[in-house]
Amino acid sequence: MRSLDEARDVCERHHPGLCGALSDISLAEREAPGGPVLGMFRKFGGPGLLVPAEFGGQGVDALAASRVVRAMSSYSPSLGAATTMHHYTTATLFSLAKRAGRLTPAQLDLLADIAPADLIVASGWAEGRPGANIVVPAATARATEGGYLVNGGKKPCSLARSMDLLTASVALPADGAQTLALLLVPAGSPGISVHRFWLSDVLAGAESHEVRLTDVFVPADMVIRTEPDAPDRLDDLQTTGFAWFEMLATSVYVGAAGNLVEQALTRGRGSVTDRLQAALQLESAVALVEGAARALDDGLAGDAAVSAVLVARYAAQQALREAADMAAELLGGIAFMRSPDIAYLIAAVRPLAYHPPSRTAMAEALVDYFAGRPLRLA
Numbered sequence: 001m002r003s004l005d006e007a008r009d010v011c012e013r014h015h016p017g018l019c020g021a022l023s024d025i026s027l028a029e030r031e032a033p034g035g036p037v038l039g040m041f042r043k044f045g046g047p048g049l050l051v052p053a054e055f056g057g058q059g060v061d062a063l064a065a066s067r068v069v070r071a072m073s074s075y076s077p078s079l080g081a082a083t084t085m086h087h088y089t090t091a092t093l094f095s096l097a098k099r100a101g102r103l104t105p106a107q108l109d110l111l112a113d114i115a116p117a118d119l120i121v122a123s124g125w126a127e128g129r130p131g132a133n134i135v136v137p138a139a140t141a142r143a144t145e146g147g148y149l150v151n152g153g154k155k156p157c158s159l160a161r162s163m164d165l166l167t168a169s170v171a172l173p174a175d176g177a178q179t180l181a182l183l184l185v186p187a188g189s190p191g192i193s194v195h196r197f198w199l200s201d202v203l204a205g206a207e208s209h210e211v212r213l214t215d216v217f218v219p220a221d222m223v224i225r226t227e228p229d230a231p232d233r234l235d236d237l238q239t240t241g242f243a244w245f246e247m248l249a250t251s252v253y254v255g256a257a258g259n260l261v262e263q264a265l266t267r268g269r270g271s272v273t274d275r276l277q278a279a280l281q282l283e284s285a286v287a288l289v290e291g292a293a294r295a296l297d298d299g300l301a302g303d304a305a306v307s308a309v310l311v312a313r314y315a316a317q318q319a320l321r322e323a324a325d326m327a328a329e330l331l332g333g334i335a336f337m338r339s340p341d342i343a344y345l346i347a348a349v350r351p352l353a354y355h356p357p358s359r360t361a362m363a364e365a366l367v368d369y370f371a372g373r374p375l376r377l378a
Contacts, residue, residue, distance in 0.1 A: 001262040001279075003286050004074055007255070010064055011071035018044040022075035027341045030076040031348075033204045037079040038120070038162045041072075046083060048115030050091045057115035062244070062293040065091070066251045070286075073255025074262075077348040078205030080252035085123040085158045088248050089167050090114060092241035096224070106221040110165070110184055117164075122187070124154035124168035124211060125241065137169035137180060139213060147219040148172065150183065150191075156208035160194045163187045166211065172223070182224040182237060191216035202347045239302055246309040246355075247292050250316050253352040254285050257320045260327035260345050270330040278330065281323035285316035303375040310366065314359045317352050324349040 008019050021040055022030060030037050041047070050065055051057020060068070065087060073080025093111055096102045103111075113119055124139070139152025150170055157166075166185045171178040185192070197210040226237050261282045265275055292312040300308060328336065328346050336342050353359070357377060369375040 001258065001265055003283060004071070004255075004258045004262055007067040007071040007258075008074070010067040014049060014058055014060060014064070014068055015044040015046060018046070019071060019075065022072070022079070027076075027344065031078045031201075031203070031205045031344065033207075034161075035078075035205045037076045037205055038082060038159070038207070041079060041083055042118045042120060042162075045118065047086060047090075047118045047120055050087050050094065051111075051115040052094055052097075055094065055097075055112050055115055062091075062247065062296040063290060066247060066289055066293045069248050069251040070255040070258065070289075073252040074259045076205065077252060077256040077345075078203045080255055081203050081249075081351075082158045082162075082206035082208075084245070084248040084252055086121045088241060088244040089121045089123045089125075091244045092237065093167070095240045096237060103224065104221045106219070107184060107224065110222070114165075119164040120159055120162050121165045121167060122157055122159040122163035122211070124157055124166055125182075137171050139168055139170040140178075141170050141172050141181075141183075141218070143173060144217070147217055148183075148223065150185075150213050150216045150218055153210060153212040155197045155210035157211040158206045158208045160209040160211050161207045166192065168213065172225070180226045180238075182226070183218045184222045184224070185213075185216060185218055189216050189218075202344065203351060239306055243292075243296060243301075243305040243309045246306075246313050247289060247296065249355050250285075250289050250292075250309075250313045250352060253320050253349050254282070254289055254316065256345055256348045257282055257285070257324045257327070260324050260331070260342070260349075263342075264327040264330040267331065267335075269332060274326060274330055278323050278326035281319040281326065285319045285323070288312040288316045288319075303369065307366065307369055307375055310357075310362060313352070314362075317359070320349050320352065 011019055018040060029035055048057035049060055049068060052059040069080050069084060097108060097111060138154065139150055141148035141150045164187050166187050168183045168185060170181055170183055172181045191214045193212045195210040195212060198204060198208040224237060261278050264278055289312055292309045295308050296305060324346050328342055331342060365376050
């Protein structure tokens with residue numbers, strides 16, 4: 001399939017041999033808990049994709065990153081889902097590194113190790129808790145000599161067992177109130193523990209478990225503060241991270257659906273008009289994501305960037321369901337019975353709807369934004 005071949009070519013250019021290595025093992029092996037895909041991601045230099053060249057990485061743009069994630073996800077949705085958390089976090093942190101004084105020398109030194117050492121970064125930012133604002137962190141901190149003691153956690157937290165560095169949002173005490181901050185914490189720090197949380201077979205290879213922090217000491221120079229105008233608004237750190245996350249996360253599911261549509265087109269089953277319909281739905285999702293990526297590359301930022309990627313995500317969400325359903329129907333009942341991969345990929349397309357914020361949670365906020373009011377997150 002042309003668009004998927006193009007994405008795989010980009011992946012091969014930046015991670016030579018990765019696609020071939022993934023295709024050499026079965027989908028069941030790629031998606032299994034404790035499977036080999038995250039080790040392969042590290043082996044083929046995945047952690048440095050979005051790290052700028054001056055920090056030893058490849059420094060690709062948003063469009064190339066979306067294609068790499070889509071290509072990986074066409075082989076292993078679990079790999080795409082897990083590494084999206086690494087990629088959007090590194091993209092966010094290094095975007096801040098470009099701004100004078102935004103990060104401390106100690107923070108920059110830590111980030112400088114990511115690409116050369118192939119360190120994997122997990123994200124403990126927003127959590128999809130029912131009824132909770134996703135901007136509000138689940139972890140809290142109290143001041144102590146030289147820094148903070150942090151308590152709380154994140155569930156699910158992808159890359160929980162493979163991470164070398166954890167980034168976690170936390171509420172910090174400040175002048176009798178609380179402010180939001182981001183912490184940089186080595187995964188081996190005393191007080192960090194991992195507990196099984198993800199029980200579904202779908203995306204089980206992403207290591208999305210619970211990470212708990214119990215009196216974890218974080219030095220003061222490993223804290224990145226935010227200064228939002230209002231508790232439900234986003235500042236520079238959050239808008240950058242949010243836009244990258246939504247764009248890359250959507251790319252994961254475009255890749256998973258692309259695998260199914262590619263099979264349907266290759267086998268030539270059903271009418272040409274039905275095959276076209278499946279391809280049209282998939283290609284519309286590709287265009288939506290790549291349009292959002294190009295906008296980020298062109299400098300779109302702030303509320304405009306967040307709204308643009310949310311529009312792309314929610315529209316793609318519907319298109320991908322229809323593409324996957326039509327492709328599965330075209331492949332037919334015998335193929336469904338003989339290969340567990342088809343049922344798995346149908347299921348693997350669905351979790352895009354579960355990533356925060358959900359379409360229903362953001363309905364009023366987006367309608368208000370389209371009407372000219374500021375964007376506020378639910």
